[in-house]
Amino acid sequence: MLRICHSDTTDGHRWSLSGRVAGPWVEEFRTCWRQALERTPLAHAVVDLSDVTFIDDAGERLIADMLSAGTEFIATGVANKHLLENLQNHGAQTSQEGDN
Numbered sequence: 077m078l079r080i081c082h083s084d085t086t087d088g089h090r091w092s093l094s095g096r097v098a099g100p101w102v103e104e105f106r107t108c109w110r111q112a113l114e115r116t117p118l119a120h121a122v123v124d125l126s127d128v129t130f131i132d133d134a135g136e137r138l139i140a141d142m143l144s145a146g147t148e149f150i151a152t153g154v155a156n157k158h159l160l161e162n163l164q165n166h167g168a169q170t171s172q173e174g175d176n
Contacts, residue, residue, distance in 0.1 A: 080105055082112065088120030094127035097135035106138050113145075121147040125156050139163055 078101035079094040089112045097105065112121070123142065125131075128151075131139070139149070140163045151157045 077101070078105065080108055082108060084112075084116075084119075088122070089116070090122045090124070092124040092127070096130040096132075097125075097128055097138070098130055098132035099134075102132070102134040102138050106141075109138075109142065109147075121145075122150065123147055124150040125160075126150060126152045128156060131156070131159060136163065140166070 077095045078097060080101075081092040081094075083090050091105075091108070093105070095101075109121070112119070121142070123139075136159065139160070143149070143160075143163055149160050151160050
């Protein structure tokens with residue numbers, strides 16, 4: 077199960093996730109994210125992963141897509157911080173390879 081809390085702030089969009097970013101919940105969150113971006117495409121987006129307990133492969137792909145779109149992430153815990161670092165490093169490598 078995944079709890080998705082969204083709020084529109086003066087700075088943009090903020091999501092707080094609790095639970096598992098896995099299975100059907102990945103697409104549910106992707107839909108929420110896309111709808112918010114359609115309403116305000118230039119708004120800053122922040123996702124708080126502090127209460128996330130598990131992220132599957134589809135969840136990792138969604139987070140990678142969001143990172144490449146400029147979404148900021150907040151994470152606590154070794155596993156989630158490590159995942160974000162790996163995805164950010166992979167995205168940086170991919171963009172550098174595209175420049176060559």
